[in-house]
Amino acid sequence: MNDRIPGFGTLAVHAGAQPDPTTGARATPIYQTTSFVFNDADHAASLFGLQSFGNIYTRITNPTTAVLEERVAALEGGTAALAVASGHAAQLVVFQQLLQPGDEFIASRKLYGGSINQFSHAFKSFGWNVVWADPDDVPSFERAVTDKTKAIFIESIANPAGSITDIEAVAAVARKAGVPLIVDNTLATPYLIKPIDHGADIVVHSLTKFLGGHGNSLGGIIVDAGTFDWSKGNKYPVLSEPRPEYHGIKLQETFGNFAFAIACRVLGLRDLGPALSPFNAFLIQTGIETLPLRMQRHSDNAKAVAEWLSAHPKVAAVNYSGLSDNRYHTLARKYAPKGAGAVFTFSLKGGYDAGVSLVSNLKLFSHLANVGDTRSLVIHPASTTHSQLDDEAKTRSGAGPDVVRLSVGIEDKEDLIADLEQALNA
Numbered sequence: 001m002n003d004r005i006p007g008f009g010t011l012a013v014h015a016g017a018q019p020d021p022t023t024g025a026r027a028t029p030i031y032q033t034t035s036f037v038f039n040d041a042d043h044a045a046s047l048f049g050l051q052s053f054g055n056i057y058t059r060i061t062n063p064t065t066a067v068l069e070e071r072v073a074a075l076e077g078g079t080a081a082l083a084v085a086s087g088h089a090a091q092l093v094v095f096q097q098l099l100q101p102g103d104e105f106i107a108s109r110k111l112y113g114g115s116i117n118q119f120s121h122a123f124k125s126f127g128w129n130v131v132w133a134d135p136d137d138v139p140s141f142e143r144a145v146t147d148k149t150k151a152i153f154i155e156s157i158a159n160p161a162g163s164i165t166d167i168e169a170v171a172a173v174a175r176k177a178g179v180p181l182i183v184d185n186t187l188a189t190p191y192l193i194k195p196i197d198h199g200a201d202i203v204v205h206s207l208t209k210f211l212g213g214h215g216n217s218l219g220g221i222i223v224d225a226g227t228f229d230w231s232k233g234n235k236y237p238v239l240s241e242p243r244p245e246y247h248g249i250k251l252q253e254t255f256g257n258f259a260f261a262i263a264c265r266v267l268g269l270r271d272l273g274p275a276l277s278p279f280n281a282f283l284i285q286t287g288i289e290t291l292p293l294r295m296q297r298h299s300d301n302a303k304a305v306a307e308w309l310s311a312h313p314k315v316a317a318v319n320y321s322g323l324s325d326n327r328y329h330t331l332a333r334k335y336a337p338k339g340a341g342a343v344f345t346f347s348l349k350g351g352y353d354a355g356v357s358l359v360s361n362l363k364l365f366s367h368l369a370n371v372g373d374t375r376s377l378v379i380h381p382a383s384t385t386h387s388q389l390d391d392e393a394k395t396r397s398g399a400g401p402d403v404v405r406l407s408v409g410i411e412d413k414e415d416l417i418a419d420l421e422q423a424l425n426a
């Protein structure tokens, strides 16, 4: 019995948590404190020198946030995790450890619109150069590899159309190139897809979406798979070379298979500062307790809505990999056998105007720029999240002018379908 490996549902409730040693509180308390008292001067010095683990200051570690980190690391099958203030902060902190000015990384061109912006503009100003590849044409990743390539970045289930990326095929390209594969697993969550099982070296999430799950808290997380050898080829000096700010220690040599998570914490979070509030960590870990129940319901509802839309005369096409005629269906059955998630797009025969009008006539679906809430959400990407792209790039990233994106919630599916019906008939 003691040797049993707990299942996903058990880990979602318990991983990382125990009754509070001081008060017996069963739910993890919110340690809403900026700082922590040292035992003595030696203790303080050893914490600052990374000779022992412990809390100093909430920008770097916090006991409430630590439970969230341990829980997500357990659910993803990683060695360690680091929670930060948002999904975008997670991406910033990851790339800060990997790239020097002038370096390149290869990214799928089917990404969350905000990530396309972050990579194209903000990262460019740091001298970090994105090279785009097509997730539907895996050899395009291989063709993009140069001697400056330091990482490959994909989404497991990709925004906005919910397409499925062949993670194992891209992981093979990354291994051959000697660079880590980073997978944004936000839309899938580890309940539907565990990228580390398919060759990912680093997993990132916007906790804001399905992991938190209730549309009330921003957060992000970085999971270290512990699989990548950072000393190979001297490509990652942050991890393999002596750190001047920590008495010359080498992070990989000292911390082994969780060195990347440590680097993100003691360099990224410490120096860039995007710490998660302990209050948000509390709300997000409470959300994670019901992750398996919610994700199954999200996926089942999305499939029912997608099937209903496919049969509607005003609908031109439905892009949901959970439907058997979808081009990603074979990949969905391989990578996400429990369900294809909540997010998908469909297009209307009436084009741009019909898309805008549908969005404004829906009542139960909220028109807003988010996914992964318990509530059903709708957006017209071409006029909002992807509006900064030119028409060709919009269509290439699955956000053409006639496309509407849904994030199907956990309400009763009959009510969701009735709302779509009245809005399509309006």
Ligand SMILES: *Cc1c(COP(=O)(O)O)cnc(C)c1O
Pocket: 085, 086, 087, 088, 089, 112, 114, 115, 155, 159, 184, 186, 187, 205, 206, 207, 208, 209, 218, 219, 220, 371
């Ligand atoms: C929302 C989102 C992000 C960014 O996360 P924030 O928490 O909003 O910073 C990154 N990737 C995907 C797939 C997302 O949906």
